[in-house]
Amino acid sequence: MESFFSLIQSRRSARKFKTDKVSSEMQKQLLQAALLSPASKRSNPWEFIAVDDLEMLRKLSESKPHGAAFLAKAPFAIVVVADPEKSDVWVEDTSIASLYIQLAAEDLGLGSCWIQIHKREHESGIMASEYVKKMLNIPSQYEVESVIAIGHKEVERNGAELSDLLYERLHTGEFGKPYTFK
Numbered sequence: 634m635e636s637f638f639s640l641i642q643s644r645r646s647a648r649k650f651k652t653d654k655v656s657s658e659m660q661k662q663l664l665q666a667a668l669l670s671p672a673s674k675r676s677n678p679w680e681f682i683a684v685d686d687l688e689m690l691r692k693l694s695e696s697k698p699h700g701a702a703f704l705a706k707a708p709f710a711i712v713v714v715a716d717p718e719k720s721d722v723w724v725e726d727t728s729i730a731s732l733y734i735q736l737a738a739e740d741l742g743l744g745s746c747w748i749q750i751h752k753r754e755h756e757s758g759i760m761a762s763e764y765v766k767k768m769l770n771i772p773s774q775y776e777v778e779s780v781i782a783i784g785h786k787e788v789e790r791n792g793a794e795l796s797d798l799l800y801e802r803l804h805t806g807e808f809g810k811p812y813t814f815k
């Protein structure tokens with residue numbers, strides 16, 4: 634296992650996948666990672682739907698007009714859903730869970746990409762979340778935050794260069810005072 638720092642430095646979004654399936658052992662670890670994610674007040678408002686049916690993945694790729702089409706060629710996805718009645722900060726809770734899934738995927742040598750559903754529209758004008766809810770029989774009180782596309786990477790992308798980071802966004806003591814590394 635690589636160090637956590639090198640894992641987050643090398644992780645890049647993957648949108649092109651091999652046709653190989655994501656094994657059931659890998660699916661188990663991805664879903665356990667999701668359940669390990671922290672939530673405000675331990676409210677755990679999330680639910681996770683594992684999808685490996687290729688026809689359903691194709692339908693989900695039509696959730697919104699931009700930024701989801703590549704899901705049609707992914708072998709696996711986890712749909713991240715929450716009950717807003719259980720947490721007023723369900724967006725944060727589901728975002729953390731989404732990222733845990735992505736980091737677990739990277740740790741397993743898989744590629745992943747977040748597909749934003751919350752606040753996005755389907756091409757028909759309905760909300761993308763309503764489209765996903767209908768596709769997956771999700772009860773009406775739930776909200777859909779994201780679909781995390783996962784698979785074996787078709788291409789290995791270069792990780793981030795530490796010299797390219799937005800160091801100007803670092804402040805020390807108060808906003809506007811640049812942080813300088815010692």
Ligand SMILES: Cc1cc2nc3c(=O)[nH]c(=O)nc-3n(C[C@H](O)[C@H](O)[C@H](O)COP(=O)(O)O)c2cc1C
Nearest residue numbers: 644645646647648699700701728746747748749750
């Ligand atoms: C909240 C959030 C929403 C995103 N939504 C989408 C999306 O709908 N479609 C997509 O292709 N990528 C999406 N991404 C991936 C970002 O475009 C990507 O993480 C960003 O460009 C940085 O690239 P990297 O992940 O390769 O470092 C999303 C990422 C985040 C964190």
